[in-house]
Amino acid sequence: MNKFTVCIITVLLISIQSFAQDKKAKDYKEEVKATILEFFDGFHKGDTAKMKKTIDPQMVLKTVVKNKVGKIRIAQTDIDKFLGAIQNRPAEQKWDERLLSFTIEADGSIANAWTPYEFYLNDNFSHCGVNVFQLYHDGSSWRIIAIADTRKREGCN
Incomplete structure (x- = not known):
């Protein structure tokens, strides 16, 4: 084979590999988004x-x-208490966390998602902020391992 043929074959192989990697990353991102949406579907339904x-x-x-006093602090919530609050939420209370967009990065078995949101209580605006999700792939599905969020009432536009 001449050098030109080898060069063309190399470029084609690299292009095919890049396309496969892009497709895999897109698939990961869609799976991560679906996991987060399922989490919030359960959250909204109290499930x-x-x-x-x-x-x-x-x-x-x-x-x-x-x-x-305006000092930034970090509050941690126990997962069992969080789930208990959702499960025991009064039936007449409607919690609606509206995710405004998704920025997702994934690499193999780890992913990160940034989701600005607005939260409504009984259809009345309560607060806004950003959720930051960390997920891992356990071999069969994506699992959320951490959520950090901010909450504010002003500057939400």
């Missing part, structure tokens, strides 16, 4: 069994907030 299918049992929940 903690559905939520548990999307999370690691040791999932960590942290919120970055300002305290009453």
